[in-house]
Amino acid sequence: MKFNVRSEENLTMLTDLYQLTMMQIYNEDEKEIGCFDMFFRKNPDKAGFTVFAGLDKVIDYVQNIKFEEDDLNYLRTLDLFDEDFLDYLRDFKFECDVWAMPEGTVVFPNEPLITVRGPAEQAQLVETAVLNIINHQTRIATKAERIVRAADGRPVIDFGLRRAHGVTAAVDGAKASYVAGMAGTSNVLAGKKYGIPVKGTMAHSFVQKAKKEYDAFERYAKRYPDKTVLLVDTYDVLKSGIPNAIKVAKEILEPQGHKLQGIRIDSGDLVTLTKKARKLLDDAGLDYVKITVSNSLDEYEITRLLAEEAPIDSFGVGERNITAKSDPVLGGVYKLTEVEDQNELVTAKIKISESQEKTTNPGFKKVWRVYDSLTNKAMGDVLTLAGEDVDVMRMEDYVTDEALKEAMVVEDYMVKELMVPIFNKGALVYDVPTLEEVRDFCKAQVETLTDGVKKFENPDKYNVDLSDELYELKLELIEEMAA
Amino acid sequence: MKFNVRSEENLTMLTDLYQLTMMQIYNEDEKEIGCFDMFFRKNPDKAGFTVFAGLDKVIDYVQNIKFEEDDLNYLRTLDLFDEDFLDYLRDFKFECDVWAMPEGTVVFPNEPLITVRGPAEQAQLVETAVLNIINHQTRIATKAERIVRAADGRPVIDFGLRRAHGVTAAVDGAKASYVAGMAGTSNVLAGKKYGIPVKGTMAHSFVQKAKKEYDAFERYAKRYPDKTVLLVDTYDVLKSGIPNAIKVAKEILEPQGHKLQGIRIDSGDLVTLTKKARKLLDDAGLDYVKITVSNSLDEYEITRLLAEEAPIDSFGVGERNITAKSDPVLGGVYKLTEVEDQNELVTAKIKISESQEKTTNPGFKKVWRVYDSLTNKAMGDVLTLAGEDVDVMRMEDYVTDEALKEAMVVEDYMVKELMVPIFNKGALVYDVPTLEEVRDFCKAQVETLTDGVKKFENPDKYNVDLSDELYELKLELIEEMAA
Numbered sequence: 002m003k004f005n006v007r008s009e010e011n012l013t014m015l016t017d018l019y020q021l022t023m024m025q026i027y028n029e030d031e032k033e034i035g036c037f038d039m040f041f042r043k044n045p046d047k048a049g050f051t052v053f054a055g056l057d058k059v060i061d062y063v064q065n066i067k068f069e070e071d072d073l074n075y076l077r078t079l080d081l082f083d084e085d086f087l088d089y090l091r092d093f094k095f096e097c098d099v100w101a102m103p104e105g106t107v108v109f110p111n112e113p114l115i116t117v118r119g120p121a122e123q124a125q126l127v128e129t130a131v132l133n134i135i136n137h138q139t140r141i142a143t144k145a146e147r148i149v150r151a152a153d154g155r156p157v158i159d160f161g162l163r164r165a166h167g168v169t170a171a172v173d174g175a176k177a178s179y180v181a182g183m184a185g186t187s188n189v190l191a192g193k194k195y196g197i198p199v200k201g202t203m204a205h206s207f208v209q210k211a212k213k214e215y216d217a218f219e220r221y222a223k224r225y226p227d228k229t230v231l232l233v234d235t236y237d238v239l240k241s242g243i244p245n246a247i248k249v250a251k252e253i254l255e256p257q258g259h260k261l262q263g264i265r266i267d268s269g270d271l272v273t274l275t276k277k278a279r280k281l282l283d284d285a286g287l288d289y290v291k292i293t294v295s296n297s298l299d300e301y302e303i304t305r306l307l308a309e310e311a312p313i314d315s316f317g318v319g320e321r322n323i324t325a326k327s328d329p330v331l332g333g334v335y336k337l338t339e340v341e342d343q344n345e346l347v348t349a350k351i352k353i354s355e356s357q358e359k360t361t362n363p364g365f366k367k368v369w370r371v372y373d374s375l376t377n378k379a380m381g382d383v384l385t386l387a388g389e390d391v392d393v394m395r396m397e398d399y400v401t402d403e404a405l406k407e408a409m410v411v412e413d414y415m416v417k418e419l420m421v422p423i424f425n426k427g428a429l430v431y432d433v434p435t436l437e438e439v440r441d442f443c444k445a446q447v448e449t450l451t452d453g454v455k456k457f458e459n460p461d462k463y464n465v466d467l468s469d470e471l472y473e474l475k476l477e478l479i480e481e482m483a484a
Numbered sequence: 485m486k487f488n489v490r491s492e493e494n495l496t497m498l499t500d501l502y503q504l505t506m507m508q509i510y511n512e513d514e515k516e517i518g519c520f521d522m523f524f525r526k527n528p529d530k531a532g533f534t535v536f537a538g539l540d541k542v543i544d545y546v547q548n549i550k551f552e553e554d555d556l557n558y559l560r561t562l563d564l565f566d567e568d569f570l571d572y573l574r575d576f577k578f579e580c581d582v583w584a585m586p587e588g589t590v591v592f593p594n595e596p597l598i599t600v601r602g603p604a605e606q607a608q609l610v611e612t613a614v615l616n617i618i619n620h621q622t623r624i625a626t627k628a629e630r631i632v633r634a635a636d637g638r639p640v641i642d643f644g645l646r647r648a649h650g651v652t653a654a655v656d657g658a659k660a661s662y663v664a665g666m667a668g669t670s671n672v673l674a675g676k677k678y679g680i681p682v683k684g685t686m687a688h689s690f691v692q693k694a695k696k697e698y699d700a701f702e703r704y705a706k707r708y709p710d711k712t713v714l715l716v717d718t719y720d721v722l723k724s725g726i727p728n729a730i731k732v733a734k735e736i737l738e739p740q741g742h743k744l745q746g747i748r749i750d751s752g753d754l755v756t757l758t759k760k761a762r763k764l765l766d767d768a769g770l771d772y773v774k775i776t777v778s779n780s781l782d783e784y785e786i787t788r789l790l791a792e793e794a795p796i797d798s799f800g801v802g803e804r805n806i807t808a809k810s811d812p813v814l815g816g817v818y819k820l821t822e823v824e825d826q827n828e829l830v831t832a833k834i835k836i837s838e839s840q841e842k843t844t845n846p847g848f849k850k851v852w853r854v855y856d857s858l859t860n861k862a863m864g865d866v867l868t869l870a871g872e873d874v875d876v877m878r879m880e881d882y883v884t885d886e887a888l889k890e891a892m893v894v895e896d897y898m899v900k901e902l903m904v905p906i907f908n909k910g911a912l913v914y915d916v917p918t919l920e921e922v923r924d925f926c927k928a929q930v931e932t933l934t935d936g937v938k939k940f941e942n943p944d945k946y947n948v949d950l951s952d953e954l955y956e957l958k959l960e961l962i963e964e965m966a967a
Contacts, residue, residue, distance in 0.1 A: 014673040015654070017645055018684030021672065026690075026707050035693065075676040081711065121693065128687075132646035133654055140649075162500055163615035164813050166623075166657070169650030171498065171616055189504065190497040193558040201501030204611075206820040207509075209833045210518065210604065224509050228564065235835070236965065269838060320813045329812045330647050330803045337689040350692045352718070355752060482719065 012062045014072050016129040021076070025086045027122035034341035035121030036365045038113035039131055041333040042358070045143055045325065049460025050450060052146045052443060053114055054177045055138030056104040060423065060433060062130050066095050097123050099424040102368075103434070105142075105180055105443030106419060107450060109465045111358075112368050112382055114139075114333075116420065119427075121340070128335040137170065140331040141177040144299075144322050146447060147457060149182035151300040153307060156184035156315040158200045159191075160295055161323025174323045180439050184315075195436055202265045202293070202317075208235035215245045222249045226259040230293065233264045233278070242266075243278050247285045263291035263314070271296070272311045279312040293317060299327065300457060336361045351478040363478050364471065368420055371396060371405070372449065374413035379449045381405045381464035382419070386471050399468040495545045497555050499612040504559070508569045510605035517824035518604030519848045521596035522614055524816040525841070528626055528808065532943025533933060535629045535926060536597055537660040538621030539587040543906060543916060545613050549578050580606050582907040585851075586917070588625075588663055588926030589902060590933060592948045594841075595851050595865055597622075597816075599903065602910075604823070611818040620653065623814040624660040627782075627805050629930060630940060632665035634783040636790060639667035639798040641683045642674075643778055644806025657806045663922050667798075678919055685748045685776070691718040698728045705732045709742035713776060716747045721757050722764070725749075730768045746774035746797070754779070755794045762795040776800060782810065783940060819844045834961040846961050847954065851903055854879060854888070855932065857896035862932045864888045864947035865902070869954050882951040 027033070044051050068076075068090040076082050076090070097119025108114055115131060117124045149157050159178045165171035168190075175183075175191035185198035192199035203221055211217035214236055222229045231249065233242025243264065250261035264282075266274050271294050282290050294306070295317035303316060320326055338361065341347045349363040365387040371380045383399055385391055391399060393416040397409040423431045434442070453461030467475065510516070527534050551559075551573040559565050559573070580602025591597055598614060600607045632640050642661045648654035651673075658666075658674035668681035675682035686704055694700035697719055705712045714732065716725025726747065733744035747765075749757050754777050765773050777789070778800035786799060803809055821844065824830045832846040848870040854863045866882055868874050874882060876899040880892040906914045917925070936944030950958065 010651075012651060012673075014676055015645070015651060016672050017643075017670040018672055018675070018682045019670065019686055019690075022684060022708065023686060023690050026703060029707075030703075033693070035689075037689070072676065076672075079675075079682065081708065125687075125689065129646050133648060133650065136647055137650045137653070160500075162498070163612050164619055164815065165616060166649040166807070166812075167616065167620045167652030168493075168495060168498055169652045170620070173650050187500040187502065189499050189501055189559075190495075192501070192562075193497055193555065199501045199562065201505060203502055203506060204608075205835055206518075206520070206608065207502075207506045209820050209835060210516070210823055220509060220513075224512075225505065225564065320815070324649070324807075324812045326812055329649075329807045329809055332647065332803070337692050340693055352688055352692060 010061070011065050011067060011069070012130050013066050013068055015133060016126060020126050020129060022081060024122040024126055025082055027125065028086060028089055031343050033121045033343070034119060035124045035337060036116065036118040036339035037124050037128065037335050038338050038362070038366070039115040039135060039333060039335045040111055040113050041331055042110050043332065044110060045140060045328045045331055046147070047458075048143065048147070049454040049456060049463060050107045050109060051139060051331070052142040052181055052447075053102045053106045053108045053139055054104055054142035054180050055134045055173070056101050056423075057433060058134045058138065058173065059101070059115070059131055060429065060431070062134065063095055063099070063127065063424065064429065066093060068093055094427060095123055095127075095424070096120060096427040097424060098422070098426060100420040101423050102419055103421060103442060105439045105446055107379075107446045109382060109463050111362065112384060112465050113366055113420065116365070118365060132333050132335055136331045136333045138173055138177040139333070140325050140329070141174045141323065142181040142443075143331070144325040145178035145181035145183055146443070147300040148298070148303065148318055148322055150447070150455070151303040151307070152316055155313065157182075158315065158317045159183050159186040159188065159322065160317040160319040162188045164320035165323040171323065176436070178322060179436065180443050182440065182444060187317075197436070202230040203232045205232065205235045208232060214241055215248065218245050218249045219253055222253050222261065226254055226257060227262070229254070229261055230263040230265055231261070232267065234266050234268050238266055238269065238274050239277050239281070243281045246290075247282065247287060250287050250290060251285065261287065261290050263293050265293045265295065265317070267295045271306055271313070272309045275311045275313055291315060295319065297321060304457070338363055339365045349474055349478060351475065351482065353479060353482050360479065362467065362471065363474055366471065367391070367418055369393070369396065370417050370419050371409060372415045372417070374415050377449060378451050379463070380408055380414065381466055383466045383468060384471055385468040386474065389468060389470055400466050401469060401472055402464050402466045405464050405466055493544070494548050494550060494552070495613050496549050496551055498616060499609060503609050503612060505564055507605040507609055508565055510608065511569060511572055514826050516604045516826070517602060518607045518820060519599065519601040519822035520607050520611065520818050521821050521845070521849070522598040522618060522816060522818045523594055523596050524814055525593050526815065527593060528623060528811045528814055529630070530941075531626065531630070532937040532939060532946060533590045533592060534622060534814070535625040535664055536585045536589045536591045536622055537587055537625035537663050538617045538656070539584050539906075540916060541617045541621065541656065542584070542598070542614055543912065543914070545617065546578055546582070546610065546907065547912065549576060551576055577910060578606055578610075578907070579603060579910040580907060581905070581909060583903040584906050585902055586904060586925060588922045588929055590862075590929045592865060592946050594845065595867060595948050596849055596903065599848070601848060615816050615818055619814045619816045621656055621660040622816070623808045623812070624657045624806065625664040625926075626814070627808040628661035628664035628666055629926070630783040631781070631786065631801055631805055633930070633938070634786040634790070635799055638796065640665075641798065641800045642666050642669040642671065642805065643800040643802040645671045647803035648806040654806065659919070661805060662919065663926050665923065665927060670800075680919070685713040686715050688715065688718045691715060697724055698731065701728050701732045702736055705736050705744065709737055709740060710745070712737070712744055713746040713748055714744065715750065716761070717749050717751050721749055721752065722760050726761050726764045729773075730765065730770060733770050733773065734768065744770065744773050746776050748776045748778065748800070750778045754789055754796070755792045758794045758796055774798060778802065780804060787940070821846055822848045832957055832961060834958065834965065836962060836965050843962065845950065845954065846957055849954065850874070850901055852876070852879065853900050853902050854892060855898045855900070857898050860932060861934050862946070863891055863897065864949055866949045866951060867954055868951040869957065872951060872953055883949050884952060884955055885947050885949045888947050888949055
């Protein structure tokens, strides 16, 4: 199924009020070009990396920017905007250039994920929606990738819909989780919208509603003879659930040439229960019946279950993934890096902070990734100014970090530029990949990382370096500010 | 502005796949009536109570349930549903009875917030969307109420849009925050959709883009002479931001008969900075200029700032409210409590759990709240079976908790039934209040709680009791299950 990038969702009004009041001023003044970077400062969960997601929706948003009459009527009631500005909004046309990391790229703190350059009032308008979309989807994709990795090849299904923060959190969260390697979702709307495989078993209410547990199992198995996963923990997993499941598998399904697909356990001590369930199933000749578990799972719990050799074939993961419960916010920001006036005079901009690590990187930039040619592992990223005449064969000359520089001198390396053009003066110039392509790309991206960077706890730090020229510009601006 | 309950948003497909596979079976079998309760088991943030929100959206969802042709076409591709069932979905009409707490009610663990009773397949279908909506909005309203209470009368504005989990999290989160007492939002779409007051100041980029900080301030003040709040921390609050703000107030605004509305500080030590800023402003004769602060605020940080006597007039609160970062999930569930077959035989249902506190309360129930007549404070809640002939003048007879019973015997009390009818056989029978009415009701509700229940840390436990009859039914079913 083709990944449906175009939608009818109009997010134009999904903006902070100040974007519009600032825009009205920019629109009245001499026109200037602004350049903004979207980036974040810390990997969530103290992880070693982050998985970039949400670009498809940013593209969709930008392509559908349109202030409708009822939007303008509403804005008129605020007594802030004059009719000239409302006319301008009515005819608004996005004309910026946009570069971005491809969706699924593994990314790191303080490097631009999206760069928007164009009429300052336009680049300013899109700040809020871009942050809302990227902060959400990137956060969930990053969490889901950890959970999928913990499951070590076993399918993980998103069960988070009922605990997500509303509709978009559930639907786009399911999509971000799929990008990161989940195998499907219980969420029907996400399945329809994005073509993600939808999965499901049965609820405790289905078992409770029947007179007996066996009756419920029998009924379900007869109705869906090739697609039945029985929920075995409504009463007692080992005394009742598994024996009834075995009876259904042997007496109802097998005689008709069908196979029970699986059983699900949603409570209790999952290590003990799955081991005993596996033995009961195997002893009954049902080694083909898969065991799936759910109930407050995340990367740590899944790691523990597998370390204790729980015989689990797949996982259903809910609230801890869909809300990224352990650390629910990616604090992405969108900062001005450069202004170009009507005389084409370019001024780099910096935002100083008391904490040096929060001080922004100025200027219109490019991001380069250095790979070890032998292992194909990423060694570090280098930010340069977009105007620098970078010789990728001599990339070590652009690197300031001594360890990275040394590694590059003694080893063979390859360099790739990470951000790609998305919009050119507002026109889409990017061939948006399908969701399956994004998912494959994400998997390949994670494989380029060293085991040290991928550790769940105390990961190795991945180096994001500044070129000499960029570093000097930054120092210069910091000094200028202090003067 | 009238609270716009009706929307065009069709959430029919926002459901877990298993609801539809179970529904297909229920639809083929003899029709039964099911009764389900939506409730939660723990107050988030270890709080003493929770603020119920989202009912307006549940009503909107239920009224707009409609499977469209493209939904059915999608479901057909799943190879799970036959044409009879798809025809049934095409003509689906919701015919359940629904009761709920009014939005803004203060609620407690294990009491029904919403009860749905009707054709089992219909009551089952709505589970997922009801949980998604209520879990989200109730979680955010509960967080926002704490933050508003910490601000002790000072306005709090929602600045969370850019960090929310997608569109709905931001828009409905702003609405839930407004229900809980916030004074407005920066979110323009939420303002338009719900009529919430929208507020804004300016971004750091606005100040950075100008040649000098003063130029930016002057420009903004001239453009919005009666509505200017200047962001004073782009460079140095005390050496540059405040002096420039004073200059603009005195030299640009006052001579024209205008007043600078306020200044905003978004970084640094807010206690020290606001005290020094206040003094500088007052010394310049600008005691009317308000000080607003933002930056990682929540109920604890606001309490600390005010305890240290920071002279703050209003707060902008972002990610910690809009994601309920400290504890982002309300674990609301939706459990079967009763089945009525075609012969009108009613069977109460219970879901046993290893942990006794997770065992559900069976049967179709009502919820009563007991108030001390003198203080108007809520003393406790009592769950009874809906069929019990409750004499509210003798409510102590229905109470099993000894302390509550004793308190009721010696004191004057009033009893109110909490849940109200929302739908009668699918027809809306509830006069949906405006958002302002809900907000006022919520405020009054919080005032009925004792200070002990409202404590941020280690609050008093509020008693939710079962009537004798309900308690006996529960014991009976537990024994039956064990047999």
